[in-house]
Amino acid sequence: MINEFSCGISAVDLKQTLYYLGVKGEAEESLKRLLCESEREILSVISPKAVYSVFDYCVECEQNGELNLQFAKVKSKSLCKNLKGCKKIALFTATVGTGVDRLILKYQKISPAKATVLQAMGSALIEQFCDSLNAFLISEYNAVKPRFSCGYGDLDISLQRDIFAALSVEKRLGITLLDNFFMTPTKSVTAIVGIL
Amino acid sequence: MTIERKLKNSIIYLDGGTGTLLQEAGLPLGELPEKWNLSHPDKVAKIHRDYFASGSDIVCTNTFGANVFKFGDELESVVEAGVKIAKTVAAEFKDKFVALDIGSLGKLLKPLGALDFEDAVSAFKRTISAGVKAGADLILIETMNDVYELKAAVIAAKEVCSLPVFATCVFGSDGKTMTGTSPEAMVATLEGLGVDALGLNCSLAPDQMFPIVKRIVACTSTPVIVKPNAGLPKVENGKTVYSVNALKFAEDMAKIAECGALVLGGCCGTTPQYIAQLIEKTKTICHKLPKDKNLTVISSYTHCVQFGKAPVLIGERINPTGKKRLKQALKEGDIGYILNEAVTQAERGAHVLDVNVGLPEIDEVSTLTNAVYEIQAVTDLPLQIDTSNFEAMRSALRIYNGKPLINSVNGKKESMGAVFPLVKKYGGTVIALTLDENGIPNTVEGRIEIAKRIICEAEKYGIAKKDLIFDTLAMAVSADSSAAEVALKSLSYLKHIMGVNTSLGVSNVSFGLPNRDFINSTFFAACLANGLSAAIINPNSDEIIKTYKSYCALFGHDENCLNYINYAQSVEAVKFEKTENKQSGNLKLEENLKYCIEKGLKLDSAKMAEERLKTQKPLELIDSEIIPALNSVGKAFENKTLFLPQLLMSAEAAAAAFEVIKNKFPAGANAKKLKVITATVEGDIHDIGKNIVKTLLINYGFNVFDLGKDVPPEKIVAAAKQFNANVVGLSALMTTTVVSMQKTVELLKAECPNIKTVVGGAVLTEEYAQKIGAFAYAKDAMETVRICESLEKQIN
Numbered sequence: 001m002i003n004e005f006s007c008g009i010s011a012v013d014l015k016q017t018l019y020y021l022g023v024k025g026e027a028e029e030s031l032k033r034l035l036c037e038s039e040r041e042i043l044s045v046i047s048p049k050a051v052y053s054v055f056d057y058c059v060e061c062e063q064n065g066e067l068n069l070q071f072a073k074v075k076s077k078s079l080c081k082n083l084k085g086c087k088k089i090a091l092f093t094a095t096v097g098t099g100v101d102r103l104i105l106k107y108q109k110i111s112p113a114k115a116t117v118l119q120a121m122g123s124a125l126i127e128q129f130c131d132s133l134n135a136f137l138i139s140e141y142n143a144v145k146p147r148f149s150c151g152y153g154d155l156d157i158s159l160q161r162d163i164f165a166a167l168s169v170e171k172r173l174g175i176t177l178l179d180n181f182f183m184t185p186t187k188s189v190t191a192i193v194g195i196l
Numbered sequence: 197m198t199i200e201r202k203l204k205n206s207i208i209y210l211d212g213g214t215g216t217l218l219q220e221a222g223l224p225l226g227e228l229p230e231k232w233n234l235s236h237p238d239k240v241a242k243i244h245r246d247y248f249a250s251g252s253d254i255v256c257t258n259t260f261g262a263n264v265f266k267f268g269d270e271l272e273s274v275v276e277a278g279v280k281i282a283k284t285v286a287a288e289f290k291d292k293f294v295a296l297d298i299g300s301l302g303k304l305l306k307p308l309g310a311l312d313f314e315d316a317v318s319a320f321k322r323t324i325s326a327g328v329k330a331g332a333d334l335i336l337i338e339t340m341n342d343v344y345e346l347k348a349a350v351i352a353a354k355e356v357c358s359l360p361v362f363a364t365c366v367f368g369s370d371g372k373t374m375t376g377t378s379p380e381a382m383v384a385t386l387e388g389l390g391v392d393a394l395g396l397n398c399s400l401a402p403d404q405m406f407p408i409v410k411r412i413v414a415c416t417s418t419p420v421i422v423k424p425n426a427g428l429p430k431v432e433n434g435k436t437v438y439s440v441n442a443l444k445f446a447e448d449m450a451k452i453a454e455c456g457a458l459v460l461g462g463c464c465g466t467t468p469q470y471i472a473q474l475i476e477k478t479k480t481i482c483h484k485l486p487k488d489k490n491l492t493v494i495s496s497y498t499h500c501v502q503f504g505k506a507p508v509l510i511g512e513r514i515n516p517t518g519k520k521r522l523k524q525a526l527k528e529g530d531i532g533y534i535l536n537e538a539v540t541q542a543e544r545g546a547h548v549l550d551v552n553v554g555l556p557e558i559d560e561v562s563t564l565t566n567a568v569y570e571i572q573a574v575t576d577l578p579l580q581i582d583t584s585n586f587e588a589m590r591s592a593l594r595i596y597n598g599k600p601l602i603n604s605v606n607g608k609k610e611s612m613g614a615v616f617p618l619v620k621k622y623g624g625t626v627i628a629l630t631l632d633e634n635g636i637p638n639t640v641e642g643r644i645e646i647a648k649r650i651i652c653e654a655e656k657y658g659i660a661k662k663d664l665i666f667d668t669l670a671m672a673v674s675a676d677s678s679a680a681e682v683a684l685k686s687l688s689y690l691k692h693i694m695g696v697n698t699s700l701g702v703s704n705v706s707f708g709l710p711n712r713d714f715i716n717s718t719f720f721a722a723c724l725a726n727g728l729s730a731a732i733i734n735p736n737s738d739e740i741i742k743t744y745k746s747y748c749a750l751f752g753h754d755e756n757c758l759n760y761i762n763y764a765q766s767v768e769a770v771k772f773e774k775t776e777n778k779q780s781g782n783l784k785l786e787e788n789l790k791y792c793i794e795k796g797l798k799l800d801s802a803k804m805a806e807e808r809l810k811t812q813k814p815l816e817l818i819d820s821e822i823i824p825a826l827n828s829v830g831k832a833f834e835n836k837t838l839f840l841p842q843l844l845m846s847a848e849a850a851a852a853a854f855e856v857i858k859n860k861f862p863a864g865a866n867a868k869k870l871k872v873i874t875a876t877v878e879g880d881i882h883d884i885g886k887n888i889v890k891t892l893l894i895n896y897g898f899n900v901f902d903l904g905k906d907v908p909p910e911k912i913v914a915a916a917k918q919f920n921a922n923v924v925g926l927s928a929l930m931t932t933t934v935v936s937m938q939k940t941v942e943l944l945k946a947e948c949p950n951i952k953t954v955v956g957g958a959v960l961t962e963e964y965a966q967k968i969g970a971f972a973y974a975k976d977a978m979e980t981v982r983i984c985e986s987l988e989k990q991i992n
Contacts, residue, residue, distance in 0.1 A: 004428065021840055022839050024839065030842075031841050031845070034845065071225060097374070101308050106573065106575075109531070109532060109573065109574050112847065113844035115884075115887070116840060170300065170302050171299075171300075176300075178881065180879060180881075180930070180933075182881065184304040185304075
């Protein structure tokens with residue numbers, strides 16, 4: 001069964017934004033102004049939405065080095081390590097929507113500085129949203145492992161295709177997958193969360 | 197009976213969900229459902245049969261995800277089998293129809309995604325051709341998150357067959373599609389394209405859809421389709437059930453039918469039982485065809501602009517007539533300048549933007565199409581496609597996202613014969629000029645006569661009066677003192693007696709006179725008082741905006757005068773700020789252009805440059821202030837005392853200063869000779885880094901030709917030859933795409949041995965750059981600038 005999750009986000013994590021931008025120390029006045037403007041604009045266009053499903057998982061699911069995740073079988077030592085001791089897994093896909101991409105696209109053409117700040121803010125926002133989803137999963141299922149995404153360690157990025165099928169991502173969230181397994185809208189995340 | 201006839205006489209029932217039923221029948225998770233058309237035709241047939249038996253008039257073929265990207269060469273056989281199964285089952289009953297079901301291609305279109313509009317049209321054509329050949333009775337395009345993709349699908353259907361087309365989008369509970377389209381904008385676009393029924397499906401339960409259905413019914417003249425989900429899934433006793441049961445679904449649908457929806461069905465979670473209940477609860481509801489709402493509307497991908505209520509302002513700044521700087525930008529392919537004009541006009545309060553790029557020395561077809569595409573990426577205002585080149589008009593209308601305003605048609609036979617078929621096919625509201633083969637009549641009667649003729653001719657093409665806006669042509673009052681009066685009287689007659697909408701290019705009237713704003717704004721006020729629906733004006737003119745805001749406040753288009761108050765107060769605030777700036781400016785000792793650029797103060801840099809150019813020569817200014825500022829910022833970045841955002845803010849401030857210089861001295865602002873091509877390599881869509889490099893290179897005065905992202909090696913080589921480039925800068929972000937970087941470098945070496953390649957990107961290293969034979973590796977944008985500077989010295 002595919003569940004939906006959504007929540008409001010009222011501020012951008014500025015510390016994380018500055019980290020993505022490579023800014024060290026205090027931001028100077030003109031940059032502060034740019035951050036402020038960008039935050040106002042980006043918050044007015046986000047629409048955070050996620051879908052998730054919970055699958056049974058057990059170590060015995062492992063055969064010939066292949067993990068049985070129910071929705072797919074996959075070879076990955078790093079994921080296996082991450083899921084050690086888990087009884088279930090939550091699979092999710094989350095996005096902050098196309099509005100952010102559109103805003104970035106606009107400013108790429110007319111203000112590279114703002115576009116770069118918005119890129120960083122978009123990344124910070126999707127992480128914040130995933131954190132909220134994680135917090136929700138903890139409240140539902142108690143202890144969970146850190147979220148694990150395709151491309152982490154040796155987990156092949158082509159698993160994206162199976163995740164999309166399992167969660168009807170295209171239909172439910174309107175996210176589309178490119179041939180190289182990247183997603184549009186770009187500020188989107190797929191991940192597996194181990195449940196103890 | 198045909199489906200069109202049936203639609204005129206009764207409510208039509210579609211089927212419900214298919215996916216969950218297939219899964220219950222044993223379809224494994226992850227397998228493509230359409231494959232079952234070939235492997236389990238009996239199970240697919242049973243689902244169709246159950247729906248027909250429970251009362252559906254139309255079933256949708258099991259082809260929702262059948263597209264060339266998922267099925268390749270197997271596509272045709274999957275689609276044909278799908279249609280044949282449904283047709284065979286339909287033949288067991290009487291008066292049943294089969295809709296070829298078309299879903300999204302699963303790829304987002306450019307500019308948000310990577311799929312080209314024409315590639316989307318071609319992909320849809322393959323599925324539709326196969327389905328039509330197999331005997332489908334109609335095309336149902338559904339579950340579209342993006343109206344732009346929906347437009348591609350409708351065009352494909354219309355170009356392949358003449359079957360009826362039904363089309364539905366997915367709306368969120370916020371009343372918008374995922375890509376931000378309002379119900380009204382969807383209606384405008386789809387009615388423009390001439391679909392037979394339109395509406396929404398999926399995502400929401402019936403009661404959540406109700407407010408959106410109401411909005412659609414209020415603005416459409418086309419039958420409305422509603423196909424909701426059975427609410428949300430939940431698990432009960434180990435079985436997935438949906439939160440809205442069949443009875444509740446049917447009761448809520450009855451309210452929707454009362455509201456005027458004519459084509460009813462279900463989406464995810466609904467079953468034959470739901471459809472049977474739905475029919476039971478709605479069969480006695482009286483069938484009413486939607487009335488013609490007679491609205492004159494255009495739309496962007498987000499919202500509509502309606503004519504005939506508050507006057508509409510059409511920004512005229514993107515039109516090269518009499519604008520030196522825009523001409524230069526068009527010749528140089530400087531799209532950035534045009535996009536800035538677009539954004540500024542939007543900020544100044546324009547509702548629609550005119551786009552005219554007609555210059556004798558450029559290819560208008562590609563330039564106009566590209567400009568429309570690029571402008572739609574930076575603004576959500578509807579556009580007015582303004583050209584007398586019919587091929588350019590066709591090409592721009594085709595890729596426009598929404599229902600555009602078209603400028604223009606006139607009373608000449610040739611004009612009407614060329615423009616009306618385009619309006620009919622792609623949709624649009626067209627400005628009609630009251631002139632013909634004999635020129636512009638001097639009299640009011642002459643102009644009215646032409647307007648009547650245009651209305652008659654449009655009707656022959658099936659274009660209603662509501663999609664014509666008449667321009668009675670304001671000519672220069674300096675040449676003919678009665679010009680303003682004739683235009684106004686014709687306008688008033690057309691508006692009040694003939695009941696059509698009107699538009700005028702206001703600024704023409706003052707041609708040849710000094711301080712044209714005075715005349716323009718007074719004439720504008722007179723036009724508004726005579727019933728003008730839309731005006732093509734300069735939004736940067738304070739006089740025009742003042743007149744507009746005052747008119748709206750005076751004549752009931754501004755509730756409680758709030759807009760006026762806001763505007764009037766902001767004008768004062770601006771004045772106040774200006775004087776304050778000056779004061780602080782005098783106090784700052786070190787405030788000069790260099791300082792403004794270093795601090796990334798864009799507006800101040802432009803102002804300062806303007807000031808300096810009164811006494812200094814452009815090259816002197818560049819060498820003494822702009823370049824030193826860029827250098828000091830660049831050094832600070834390299835020393836890590838200043839960071840990327842500040843580097844870019846300074847770059848923008850410098851660009852603003854350059855823009856001022858370019859305005860004053862169009863020739864000679866570009867001092868450097870080195871020609872650089874920038875591109876992100878094939879397969880890679882990450883262009884953040886490449887764009888930063890481009891920005892800095894332009895700043896340092898290099899001649900940059902940017903090819904964008906995902907660029908094939910052949911295209912890069914061709915461009916290198918065409919522009920006679922010295923340097924090609926390549927960026928790749930992923931390990932998987934460094935391969936295409938290598939290919940590009942090799943091809944360049946073979947074809948253009950003198951070109952230097954500079955490579956960079958997250959996964960690249962100095963070592964790897966050497967391995968693939970690149971001339972140089974640049975670790976960041978500043979290093980690219982340094983490399984190019986040393987190459988510049990070599991060629992001098």
